[in-house]
Amino acid sequence: MAAPSIPPYICSSPPAAQPHIPSPMPERDPIVPIVSAAAPEHDSNVLAAAGNHRLSVFADLREIAHDMLHFRELLIQITLRDIRIRYKQALMGIGWAVLTPLVVVLSGWVLRLAFARMSGEMVADQVLAEIAVKSLGWAFFVGALSFGTASITANLPLITKVYFPREILPLAAVLTQVVDVSIATIALGIALPFFGVGISAGLLWSPLLALLLVVLTTAATLLLSCLNVFFRDAKHLVQILLSFGIFFTPVFYAADAFGPGTARFVMLNPLAPVLEGMRLAVVVGHNLLVPLVIPSTGAVAWSPLYLAYSAIVGVGGLVASAVIFHRAEFVFAEYV
């Protein structure tokens, strides 16, 4: 569309001069301090005008933390809303929380059993348990990302009419999945003993691994939800990622499945060490601080460095995507 030419003004006031220097605008603090001529300016309370960021990453992060703390009740309410609307007027109600991971688990089992039949192997119960544990993690990632990516655009009326930190929407999508996956975890906990998996010291690793999974998922969700505001076809990209990502992530297979020395390439996917870690810690009962070498093949199936790599990608990614999101969010209302 061609830009219409600007008609002459009929207003009586003379045209004002173009502005020279962009002056700072007040911070996004809920109680916005007004900088009057008399009051001295506090640099920490002043945010540069649009398109002129002079703030450090730390200031951004502090602001995000402050916002999240101040708006925590809204975060809870939006999460509650998302949980409620998912289970209202739904045939299966809360069963959905278990069904989605269950389908992933069953597909994994079908694949594994089919391959085993071709190669004439037996599939141990432990392998089925391993697939179940990793599938749960994958189902969480998929669920959070698919709801989270659309979270900003799906809440269009809210974005254009009410101010609140936009981070709340993708975070609520992740939190909703946390609630879902917790229900599924309880179901899995009941099922695992039937596959011969007992309580081991390795279980102590699971909170840390779960946290890392949430960090990685949040990083991806923040980035993609932000991207989806500016480019509506970002959600197609996500769809591809979610449909085929499982083939590039060791969910149905182990990281060393391609032979000795290939694990390190599989582990380049930052989700891989988390899922493999879960398998080894929860099902195998392996101490994740110790590298695991398969004696028969000599393959390095696990190294603590994998976990360190994943943690660095997770934390670094979360910081980067949170800062990108935070700096972009004030134009969301103009773009969506």
Add this chain to the structure above:
Amino acid sequence: MSIGHVEFAGVWKKFRYGEVHNRLRDFIPALAARATGLSRSAVRPPQDGLPEGEFWALRNVSFEVSAGEALGIIGPNGAGKSTVLKLLTRIFRPTFGKCGIRGRVGALIDVSAGFHPDLTGRENIFLQGAIMGMPKREIVSKFDEIVDFSGIPWFIDTPIKRYSSGMQARLGFAIAAHLDPDVLIIDEALAVGDAAFQRKAIDRVTELVRRDIPVVVVSHQLDTISSLCTQAIFLCRGRVDHAGTPGDCIAAYLRGIADADAPVVGEAAARINSLVQLGDVPVRSGEALLLELRGVVREEGWPATESIALRVRSALTGEVLFETSTLRLGVALPESGPFAVEAELQINVPPGMYTLESFVWDRMMERESFSGPRISVEVQGGKDFIGTVQMNPRMRLTADAPAARES
């Protein structure tokens, strides 16, 4: 004493025309074009100091509202009123300048924006309350009051998709009205629900406005502005065209409308070139409004069915209050050439703004054959004017009461 304060200092806001790159598919070629210098916008000269496709929605807008003040913002569509509100509520950020609000903001703007149709009234009160910034404790303590105000207690556990649109709006307004804000922002939210609820809503808003907090009101209902506000700004094409009392700004706004409606030349035998107010300006209610009309009768001669006419409208409502014409008053106009007509109207109307329109009326065709100039007239009056018609009352004591009883 309220801590609320509103400041808008030299705010500029830029927007774009047309579509932005909404798909990666479009963005990547555009990026490539820009990188290779083939971009169209790089070739075309900038307009109005801005690159093609961008425009200033607000230009150097400044105002300040302190506790106890109520600022009305008026202006035609596209003047930038909504942009001002979105900047105030932090949905937009200014391109240049600064704006800010101190204190908790209560915004009566789209009061049901956060509602989800599948949630019940009760769940939506908590959701919408959180969106508006109410802590949960506060919502719990005000819950009964909100439900009571909305007037729909028996529907509170029904999903609001089963509500009528009026019921939804009432619930939304009820939540917003219980915000207890430090700063109040109102955008045409007063017309909610049925007549009874509207009255309740206006009473509530009036009560909030009286609370000694800063208030910003955007409305096309000029009588709302003049009754609620202590000051006003008239925005036009992103600039503050006029700032001052609500009366002044409304007058400036209406004058702008009158100017924009340029006289239409019809098939009439005469044309009116000027309409001016004589005598006291502004005129006092109940006194004589003096006007002079000047025009030209064209050479074809003056048919008996056409006449020079005047119409008085209320500027606030647009209602026609009075009409008269030379024919009706038996005033003969010259056969041809220029003429001047003096008119006197007993302006028995309440104080306020009125629009006077001059036109040529064709009685035979029953149409306005020529629309002449229009002017805005301000009528002043005493504070004790109650009602809709000035009756020029006079009272005097004819005899003292005891004497009257004796006789």
